[in-house]
Amino acid sequence: xxxxxxRSEPSSLRLVLTLGLTGLLSGLVLVGIYLATKPRIERNQxxxxxxxxxxxxxxTESTTPMVLRDGRLTEWTEPGRPPEDGTIYAGxxxxxxxxxxxxxxxxxxxxxTIRLIYGFDPSRKxxxxxxxxxxxxxxxxxxxxxxxxxxxxxxxxxxxxPDIVPVKHETTAPNQVDxxxxxxxxxxxxxxxxxxxxxxxVPVVAPADGGTPPQVSEVRDGR
Amino acid sequence: MAAETPTxxxxxxxxxxxxxxxxxxxxxxxxxxxxxxxxxxxxxxVMGTATAFVLVGSSLLVSALRRAIPREVRIxxxxxxxxxxxxxxxxxxAALMPDAHKQLGAFISLIVVNCLILGRQEAFASxxxxxxxxxxxxxxxxxxxxxxxxxxxxxxxxxSGSLLGLRVLGSWFEPxxxxxxxxxxFLTLGMLLVVFSWLRARAEERRRHESARTEAA
Amino acid sequence: xxxLGGLVWIFASAxxxxxxxxxxxxxxxxxxxxxxxxxxxxxxxxxxxxxMAITSVxxxxxxxxxxxxxxxxxxxxxxxxxxxxxxFVEMVIKKTSPALFKALxxxxxxxxxxxxxxxxxxxxxxxGYGLVQGIxxxxxxxxxxxxxxxxxxxxxxEQELGGTPSLVRGVAMSFFIAGILSMAFMGFAGxxxxx
Numbered sequence: 001x002x003x004x005x006x007r008s009e010p011s012s013l014r015l016v017l018t019l020g021l022t023g024l025l026s027g028l029v030l031v032g033i034y035l036a037t038k039p040r041i042e043r044n045q046x047x048x049x050x051x052x053x054x055x056x057x058x059x060t061e062s063t064t065p066m067v068l069r070d071g072r073l074t075e076w077t078e079p080g081r082p083p084e085d086g087t088i089y090a091g092x093x094x095x096x097x098x099x100x101x102x103x104x105x106x107x108x109x110x111x112x113t114i115r116l117i118y119g120f121d122p123s124r125k126x127x128x129x130x131x132x133x134x135x136x137x138x139x140x141x142x143x144x145x146x147x148x149x150x151x152x153x154x155x156x157x158x159x160x161x162p163d164i165v166p167v168k169h170e171t172t173a174p175n176q177v178d179x180x181x182x183x184x185x186x187x188x189x190x191x192x193x194x195x196x197x198x199x200x201x202v203p204v205v206a207p208a209d210g211g212t213p214p215q216v217s218e219v220r221d222g223r
Numbered sequence: 224m225a226a227e228t229p230t231x232x233x234x235x236x237x238x239x240x241x242x243x244x245x246x247x248x249x250x251x252x253x254x255x256x257x258x259x260x261x262x263x264x265x266x267x268x269v270m271g272t273a274t275a276f277v278l279v280g281s282s283l284l285v286s287a288l289r290r291a292i293p294r295e296v297r298i299x300x301x302x303x304x305x306x307x308x309x310x311x312x313x314x315x316x317a318a319l320m321p322d323a324h325k326q327l328g329a330f331i332s333l334i335v336v337n338c339l340i341l342g343r344q345e346a347f348a349s350x351x352x353x354x355x356x357x358x359x360x361x362x363x364x365x366x367x368x369x370x371x372x373x374x375x376x377x378x379x380x381x382x383s384g385s386l387l388g389l390r391v392l393g394s395w396f397e398p399x400x401x402x403x404x405x406x407x408x409f410l411t412l413g414m415l416l417v418v419f420s421w422l423r424a425r426a427e428e429r430r431r432h433e434s435a436r437t438e439a440a
Numbered sequence: 441x442x443x444l445g446g447l448v449w450i451f452a453s454a455x456x457x458x459x460x461x462x463x464x465x466x467x468x469x470x471x472x473x474x475x476x477x478x479x480x481x482x483x484x485x486x487x488x489x490x491x492m493a494i495t496s497v498x499x500x501x502x503x504x505x506x507x508x509x510x511x512x513x514x515x516x517x518x519x520x521x522x523x524x525x526x527x528f529v530e531m532v533i534k535k536t537s538p539a540l541f542k543a544l545x546x547x548x549x550x551x552x553x554x555x556x557x558x559x560x561x562x563x564x565x566x567x568g569y570g571l572v573q574g575i576x577x578x579x580x581x582x583x584x585x586x587x588x589x590x591x592x593x594x595x596x597x598e599q600e601l602g603g604t605p606s607l608v609r610g611v612a613m614s615f616f617i618a619g620i621l622s623m624a625f626m627g628f629a630g631x632x633x634x635x
Contacts, residue, residue: 015296022300026307026516033311034512040318048321084568108449111629112458113567138629139382140400255555258465299523306516314512329562332515336555338469405463406622413615420612 053089053102056119056129060091060099073204088201091119100128101205105197109189112136114145118155118194122206126174127164127194130155135186142186151180151187160198166191233358240362246339247370247412248419253339257371258412260330262403264387267375269323271368273316273331277308278340278367279360282348286356289349301344302335309335339367370415377411378402447576450569454580457629460556461588462622467556470547471592472614481593483540484547485586487529489579491551492560494525496578499561500571518561526551556585591621 053063065076065087075090076082089102100121106113115134118127130152137143145151158164159174166188167176179187246252253274261267281304285292292300313331316324324331334340343363348356379385382402384392401407460466470484498521507514530548534541541548551557560581564574595617 015293018291018293019296019299019303022303023516026303027513029307030310030512030516031510033314037314037318041314041321044318044321108446108453112453138400139403140398254468255466255559258468302519302523303516306519310512310515313515329559329566332562333466333555333559335515335519336558401623404622404626405465406619406626408465409615409619409622413612413619416612416615 049089052117052131052133053091053119055131056117057091057100057102058119058129059093060102061094062096063089063091063102066090066101068204088205098122101201103197103201104133105193107189107193107196109135110137110142110185114186114189114193116190116193118197120160120198120201120205122202124157125160125202125206127155127158127160127198130190130194132190137183137186142183144180144183145186145190148180150178154178158194160195160202164191164195164198233354236355236358237362237365240359240364240366241369242366244363245366245370245419246363247367248416252342253337253367254412255333255336257337257367258374258408259405260327261371261375261378261408261411262382263379264372264375265323266326267371267373268368269316269320270327270330271364271371273312273327274334274337274340275361275364275368276312277305277334278343278364279357280308281305281340282343282356282360283353285344285348286351286353292349297349298341298345301341305340305344306335339363373415374408374411377415378407382407447573450573450576451580451583452628454577455584455587456625459584459588459622459625460559460581461585462618462625464559466559467554467585467588470550470554471589471618472611478590478593478597480543480547481589482586483544485582485589487533487544487548488551488554488556488585489582491522491525491529491557492578492582492585493575494529495522495557495561496564496574497571498525499564500569500574503565514565518558522557522561556581588621592617595621 050063054060065082066073066089067076067082067087068074073088076087088104091099091102093099100119102117102119104115104117106115108114112135114132114137116130116132118131119129120126121128132146135143135146137145154171154177157174158177161175163175165173165176166179168179168184171178177187177191179191240246247254247257257270257274260270281301284304285301309332312334313324316327316331343360347359351359376386379387379402380391381399382404384390384396384398399407402411454460458464461468461471467488495518499518502514502517502521507517526549529551530541533544533548560578564577567577569577592614596614599613599617
């Protein structure tokens, strides 16, 4: 049993004030930490994204985010980060000419969601590279989709029309992907993610009628 | 005001958390966020260090302010303090070690509900001086980190044949992928608990033998 | 991921494939500490589902309207909301069913420190789920938690009757059981692939 308290019970006001003060101090500390780490964190994220884009769009020197506005693909010029979903990245080479688009996509894999990014060349209408950004597939089996050379060779010039199709052995057509033995489901998941994403974005970046190309600011010089 | 225990030497407070009262192997505390990230030695170390920072910092602050914190709202205040430290660690890790941060993900934030930390505030830091509280926290945090590193090392060694990313076991070893998957976590900790309780039972036996002999003499 | 197939996948994933307890090691405290009583485990699980559903909505509201301005306050806000929700649920149960309140006893306030609830809020944030997806995720996670709790309680009832070597008895044995359960649940992976 607690010994008899010699002090009086603190008033509710005191309790509220103490809590409030603690909360306030905590908030101040956190604002400070946030502001101190923000530039570094944003730089880390931008670097990681750039690295991925350069991997899937070989030849890229600079990139810019693009979003759909009123049905047209336009550059993201507002301050702050563009939205997660619905943003793709246009890549330009050293001369400022358009190399292609790096498109992030995700979907369900074998164990959990797979996030990836792929490079698309609108002039040839092919996928030129693919990188898995985040996955939780079975180590030693499904996670081969991340680094397996043979699997990634599928994505150097992958046609997207009419569909991207997984196959189990040799590929006989440019729109087929040879799946990894023992990691069929993870491989097929990648294919299905790519297929769905391509169906969504190809009409936007490479309209069938060859109509108005996405609005990209004039060819950059060395940006 | 909670009853204050008289000042004691700090060293025992520091070492008790390492072995005799090891939070993971003896008290089986603080498991939740710990197990998910011990699939490699490095992750175990980072998680343990992050938890150590939060534990020591919180204990220091709680102990320093223990006379100013009203009993009625003490738990809420402990939680605010702990959450502040955890958020700090989260952002710092994201800035300085983005790879580790990505691997640990939301589990860094989950340090805040690690019963070990809140438990030490309530049981010790609120009743003892700053020096002792820091020693206690450091010991517990040390024991916790040792435990996590041990689990992580076993899982990584058997599950990937490597330690800290460097391949240790030759190619003759076919890694047991199950070890870096969740079941491996449960099984590893179970095994280690058995080993520890066996070691403790043996130490207990020896002590009883000793005292029986000195009595008989 | 918003169509029905996507939602089914979210639910199944949270409930069995990526069971919060057996895959993410969340909610272990009640998992190992709960009495061997199946009925209590089930009721505790239901209380958890309810709290998780509410937490999911609250997390979505906070993320969408408040935390975009102050992301560093996320953790503190989530904890406060969870503590408040559990208080609220406690009051509601006390008023509507005093018998249930008594049966749950200490476990009810302990839901607050259950890492699974906070874990739910954080995972949901990371995955960027919308309102509906979030609720489905929360209920699925709670269902998975309940499932794990109930199975474990049942197995421990059995274990008490069977003979286990003294060295392994107690916590270590529970871990081995959990490990095997975790392996079993891994078998659910790939159930809904291609959704």
